[in-house]
Amino acid sequence: MGAPIVIGIDLGTTYSCAAIVERGRPRVISDTGGSYLIPSVVAIDDKGNRLVGQSAKRQILINPRNTVYAAKRLIGRPYSSEQVKEAKQYIKYQVLPAEEEEVVIKLREDMYSLSEVSALILDHIRNVAQDRLGKEIDKATVTVPAYFNDSQRQAVRLAGKIAQLDVIRIINEPTAAALAYGFGKELNQKVAVYDLGGGTFDLSVLDIRNNIFEVKATGGDTFLGGVDFDNRLAEWVFYKFEKQYEIDLSKDPIAHQRVQDACEQVKIELSGRPQARINIPFIASGANGTLNIDLTIAREEFERLIEDLVDSTLKTCERVLEDAKLKKEDLSAVLLVGGSTRVPLVAKKVEEFFKISPSKAVHPDEAVALGAAIIADSIIRTGGKEVMLLDVLPITIGIKVPQDRVIPIFERNSSVPNQKQKIFTSSADNQSSLSLTILQGDSPKASECVPIGEFKFTGLRQAPKGQVRVEVSFYISPEGVLSVTARDPDTGLEQKSEIMVESSQSKIFHENLIQPKKPVAKTKVDTVISRTVTRERKIKLESVKPEPSKEFKQEETKPVETKGKKTKATLTATKYRESTPATSNSAKSAKQKKPEPGLLSRIFSKFFSKNE
Ligand SMILES: Nc1ncnc2c1ncn2[C@@H]1O[C@H](COP(=O)(O)OP(=O)(O)OP(=O)(O)O)[C@@H](O)[C@H]1O
Ligand SMILES: [Mg+2]
Secondary structure, eight states, X not given: OOOOEEEEEEOOSSEEEEEEEETTEEEXXXXXXSOXXXXXXXXXXXTSOEEETHHHHHTTTXXXXXXXXXXXXXXXOOTTSHHHHXXXXXXXXXXXXXXXXXXXXXXXXXXXXXXXXXXXXXXXXXXXXXXXXXXXXXXXXXXXXXXXXXXXXXXXXXXXXXXXXXXXXXXXXXXXXXXXXXXXXXXXXXXXXXXXXXXXXXXXXXXXXXTEEEEEEEEEETTOSHHHHXXXXXXXXXXXXXXXXXXXXXXXXXXXXXHXXXXXXXXXXHTTXXXXXXXXXXXXXXXXXXXXXXXXXXXXXXXXXXXXHHHHHHHHHHHHXXXXXXXXXXXXXXXXXXXXXXXXXHHHHHHHHHTSOOBOSSOTTTHHHHHHHHHHHHHHHHXXXXXXXXXXXXXXEEEEETTTXXXXXXXXXXXXXXXXXXXXXXXXXXXXXXXXXXXEOSSSBGGGSEEEEEEEXXXXXXXXXXXXXXXXXXXXXXXXXXXXXXXXXXXXXXXXXXXXXXXXXXXXXXXXXXXXXXXXXXXXXXXXXXOOOOOOOOOEEOOOOOOBOSSEEEEEOOOOOOOHHHHHHTTTOOOOOOOOHHHHHHHHHHHHTSOOGGGHHHHHHHHHGGGO
């Protein structure tokens, strides 16, 4: 077996993809059947066998209850979140709550955390790549939506650990796509990356200067993608069927799954044709025997079904340009990334919005994985110095304070890595600990933000109130992940961080989830050569206004010296950020319009009456 190599992995909601750099060129890795898109699907069959990828997807129609798909929509989310509630309306596998609001999945008799499901997918991708390349793979870069929050990122990190894969960097998907577009081309351009995949939407605006890729602003919706288009179409089919036969197919898991599957195919067909037929035989039985679905839908009608979803992405585009302080005319290119950008309405609306023809320079399915491979290769060869990714925090991170308020520590779109300090003073005599609840969200109301961590610093000096100070340092890594440390500035002693409860903290149900690897059959793979170093970027330091905290009074904030290791770690920053409240809200409200099963007839009869 040759020396271990590193790959880039695009861990998608519906499909994943891996890529590698060989002889200085990135390329996607196909499986033995020639397919480079690996379904992000995990199943347990009736014999208890675990299936991942194509084999899992192939059996979904006969085993919907024990087949997990679109797990990325649930990862790192609290069970009580709106998104989990919405997802539960159309997924057939069992989604259950665990401690700390964690979402777990039951497949046959076994529980799986979302990180474990993702670990199985990562492991499968690694095995596909190992088989093709004939080399052992223990390192990878993995991409995540730019708008993923801290908990979601941590959950993906954990998935890598469970898969025994050394994830050397987590990169934002649109940033990776921009790399695939501009790496090594000596560009000097501002570009927008519009990434609409199976389950998520991101829009990032980047300034590309040679091999420096600086994200100016980003926004998105981690619950908007092709799956929602399929669902809209499926609702239309259910409505039509119920109207004709008075049978609600959406209640039957197998019928539901068959309709959803067919709808994805019809949606894809409608990208190339003005109309398509939905033909599903033997879907139910009626008084006179078996019933079939046989419907024809025109592209215009499909477009009416999804138009509000597409429009919600444009609101994000507007907000991101504003945040980036750029005008549409400043952009040299708009890249369309993700399979759902093949929907003609999407491409048309994006073109109308930006007033520029979308670039054909990147492949919508491959760009993210190729970018991930480029950065993976660069890190391995040059410590990441030949290419610099400067990313941003997608969603504001702050501290919860009384009266349902949040004091921001890092505003959305602040550069990462980043570091800030706050000083708190004791508010009670002999106070022994300091607790902080960290939230992520763009709302000033704590109740509208997502808790990402509970920090408790213990063992404080015993003294009358007001006489103990605690200096808390907040650090956002290049991957957009927060860590918090504290010290007593008067004694210089580090405070012990007793607890760090992360909402993404995931249960491990299977100690030996990943089987030991078989030796890899050897094939010849050459690796790379390449370029030179670029510049450094300093951690951006911002001051934060003093605000009172729950247990401690916050006294002052001071900038942090950018010395030592952390400064070094900033040389090749990757960043991420999250959506605007406006975007999320508009997308959400768009989705809230989605009729519930019981309401289908009423709402759809109004909605479709024109065509009948
Ligand atoms: N020709 C097409 N027309 C319309 N939709 C398409 C077409 N081809 C693929 N899609 C859709 O694109 C989506 C998959 O795209 P992609 O692989 O980029 O997403 P993903 O990586 O799985 O998801 P995400 O990036 O959101 O996590 C699916 O919903 C699929 O149905
Ligand atoms: Mg994707």
